[in-house]
Amino acid sequence: MAVALTITGLAHYYLWIRLVRDLGLSPPWHRALTAVFVALYLSLPASLVLGRNAQGGLAEVAVWGAFIWMGLLLIFFVVLLGADLVRGAWTLAASALDVEAPRDPERRRVLARLFAASVTLIAGGLGLLAVRSGLAGAALKEVRVRLSRLPAALHGLTIVQLTDIHVGPTIRREFVEDIVRRTNALSPDIVAITGDLVDGSVEELREHVAPLAELRATHGVYFVTGNHEYYSGAEEWIAELERLGIRVLRNERGSIGNGSATFDLPGVDDYEVRPLAPGPALARGPRGGGRGRRACS
Incomplete structure (x- = not known):
C-alpha cells in the first residue's frame, strides 16, 4: 500500500508541476487547483x-469518481510524459542547430498554457472514450479454434471464456447478472472463468457473485485463479465458488466429453502469485469426479 501511495503521489506531483505550477497562474487559481490535486490524491x-462499505448513495458515487480519476491519472501521465519526451527531443535538436528558444517570459507562459490545454483536451477525450467503453458492458468476441486431433463428435463445441470481471466496488450484482444472462443465451458447452473475478473478500462480495450459480453449460463451469483472487482471499473464494457449483481447477485437468470423444481441460493457478507446482493430476491425467455443473433440461 505504501509503495502504491508513493507512486501515485509522485504521479500527482508531476501533473501538478506541468499543469499548475508551470502555468504562472494568479494566486487564487494556483491555490484552488493545488487543492484539487491534493483532494484527487486523497x-x-x-x-x-x-x-x-459503499452500498449506494454518496459513498458509491465517491468510489466511482475515484476509480475514474485513477484511470484518468494514468492517461494524463502517459500523455504528459510522451509530450515532454517530444519536447525534450526538440530542445536537444534546436540546441544542436543553434535555434534560440523564446526568452520572453510572457510568451513562455502562453506556450505553457497552450501545452497544458492541449494535454488536457487529449487526455480528457481519451478518458471519456475509456469511460464510455467501460460502461458499455462486457464485450463479446467470437474466436474460432481449429484442433486437428479433436474427436469428430466434439466438432462445433463452444467454450465461453469469462475473464477479468473484477467484481468489487464498481462492478456489482447487476453486471454479473447481465453476464450470466448473455452467457446462457449462447448455450455453451463449457464456461471457463479465467481469473481476476473479484476485488474483495467473500464476506463483502458473496451477494454480488451469487448469480454465477445460474450459469449453465453442457460440460460444466470451470474456474482458475488470477492474481486478484490471492489479494482477496483465494482459499475462501475457491470454497465459495465450489459451493456455487463451479469446479475449480488447481494445477489439474478435467476430462470433457464421453467415451472416446474426450479432451483434457487443464487449469493452473496464477503463476505470478502462486508458483506453479504441477500435481499428479496435471502430470498424469484428469481427476475423476468433480463438481462440473450440467445444464438443466
Missing part, C-alpha cells in the same frame, strides 16, 4: 476504505 486511498 480520494484514491479513501476509495479503498469506502469501497468496502
Whole structure:
C-alpha cells in the first residue's frame, strides 16, 4: 500500500508541476487547483476504505469518481510524459542547430498554457472514450479454434471464456447478472472463468457473485485463479465458488466429453502469485469426479 501511495503521489506531483505550477497562474487559481490535486490524491486511498462499505448513495458515487480519476491519472501521465519526451527531443535538436528558444517570459507562459490545454483536451477525450467503453458492458468476441486431433463428435463445441470481471466496488450484482444472462443465451458447452473475478473478500462480495450459480453449460463451469483472487482471499473464494457449483481447477485437468470423444481441460493457478507446482493430476491425467455443473433440461 505504501509503495502504491508513493507512486501515485509522485504521479500527482508531476501533473501538478506541468499543469499548475508551470502555468504562472494568479494566486487564487494556483491555490484552488493545488487543492484539487491534493483532494484527487486523497480520494484514491479513501476509495479503498469506502469501497468496502459503499452500498449506494454518496459513498458509491465517491468510489466511482475515484476509480475514474485513477484511470484518468494514468492517461494524463502517459500523455504528459510522451509530450515532454517530444519536447525534450526538440530542445536537444534546436540546441544542436543553434535555434534560440523564446526568452520572453510572457510568451513562455502562453506556450505553457497552450501545452497544458492541449494535454488536457487529449487526455480528457481519451478518458471519456475509456469511460464510455467501460460502461458499455462486457464485450463479446467470437474466436474460432481449429484442433486437428479433436474427436469428430466434439466438432462445433463452444467454450465461453469469462475473464477479468473484477467484481468489487464498481462492478456489482447487476453486471454479473447481465453476464450470466448473455452467457446462457449462447448455450455453451463449457464456461471457463479465467481469473481476476473479484476485488474483495467473500464476506463483502458473496451477494454480488451469487448469480454465477445460474450459469449453465453442457460440460460444466470451470474456474482458475488470477492474481486478484490471492489479494482477496483465494482459499475462501475457491470454497465459495465450489459451493456455487463451479469446479475449480488447481494445477489439474478435467476430462470433457464421453467415451472416446474426450479432451483434457487443464487449469493452473496464477503463476505470478502462486508458483506453479504441477500435481499428479496435471502430470498424469484428469481427476475423476468433480463438481462440473450440467445444464438443466
